Amino acid sequence: MVTAEAAMAVVRAARPFFRSAHDGLAFAANAAFLADGYSLCAVGRSALFDPLPADEEVGIEGWNSMDNCYAFLYSKDEEEGKKKCIFMKCVVIADFLAIDAMDLEAQHEEPFHVQINVKDFFSEVQTRNYKDLYKSFTDFINILNLSLLAELNGKDAAASQNPNAESSSSINSLIYPPVVLFGRDDTFPAPGAGFYPHSGETGGSMHVGPNDPCFFPSTPSTPFGDPGSVPPGGRYDPIGPPDVPGFEPSRFVR
Known part of the structure; x- marks a missing residue:
């Protein structure tokens, strides 16, 4: 130097x-x-x-x-x-x-x-x-x-x-767009919109469950009740809106 x-x-x-x-x-x-x-x-x-x-x-x-x-x-x-x-x-x-x-x-x-x-x-x-x-x-x-x-x-x-001198490899690198996120599962979702993932993170599913804050931002519970053992932030694949004709679970049966 x-x-x-x-x-x-x-x-x-x-x-x-x-x-x-x-x-x-x-x-x-x-x-x-x-x-x-x-x-x-x-x-x-x-x-x-x-x-x-x-x-x-x-x-x-x-x-x-x-x-x-x-x-x-x-x-x-x-x-x-x-x-x-x-x-x-x-x-x-x-x-x-x-x-x-x-x-x-x-x-x-x-x-x-x-x-x-x-x-x-x-x-x-x-x-x-x-x-x-x-x-x-x-x-x-x-x-x-x-x-x-x-x-x-x-x-x-x-x-x-x-x-x-600090090595550049010790700095936590940020992955900038373009970034394609692929979900690993619904238990550990990817970060929300507007947040870039750091290296080592995995993405979540494309589905949004009924307990998602975007649907019930001020309600602690959902029409489906207690999510049970799903950890905080885990997503639930929706069956459909409750009590709405045409969205019953049986609609998937051929």
Whole structure:
């Protein structure tokens, strides 16, 4: 995990010129990758058109030469002589900076993405001190650590460096629509309308019994009497409304 101190040291050593708040955050994202051990192999238009990074490092000249877009190409030596190739692109969208990073060797994977509100992290004050140009710089680096660097480097490696970080697998996930609910039985029904089921839940039957609150919201008992051993919330398959011709139980007999 990259520290804010290490990333700020890279910014100070490079001494870049910022035209805007987007410039400041784009270069800070680049500094985070350099502080994490990546080598800068191409910037600007060269990073957009080079399919894979060269073996030699380059300087930062031309890093903000394009309008509303920044591009960086990195390489990093790994174990067994392998090399990781990362492409990062930052796009200006009004007051936001959309940052995408992708492992070029993993062609089947989608790029990792984060969107930053530049007003939350850059002050644009008139100062020569880079540290005073940023607001909540530590929070910004932590966002990059969790959303980009940890994903690109592997979650296990990131967790070993920061054992106190909460694993995403420990969070109770919510299943969003489209969801198709299939009933298991009438004793344990599915949650009501408007509630998304959490993982591990099972659905209930399609039938609604006479003791359902939608029919008798204020009446504790029903025309059918005490439901007996049916647990609270259990549903009863209706036979039909009482004392209504044409709905007798015998109507099912052929």
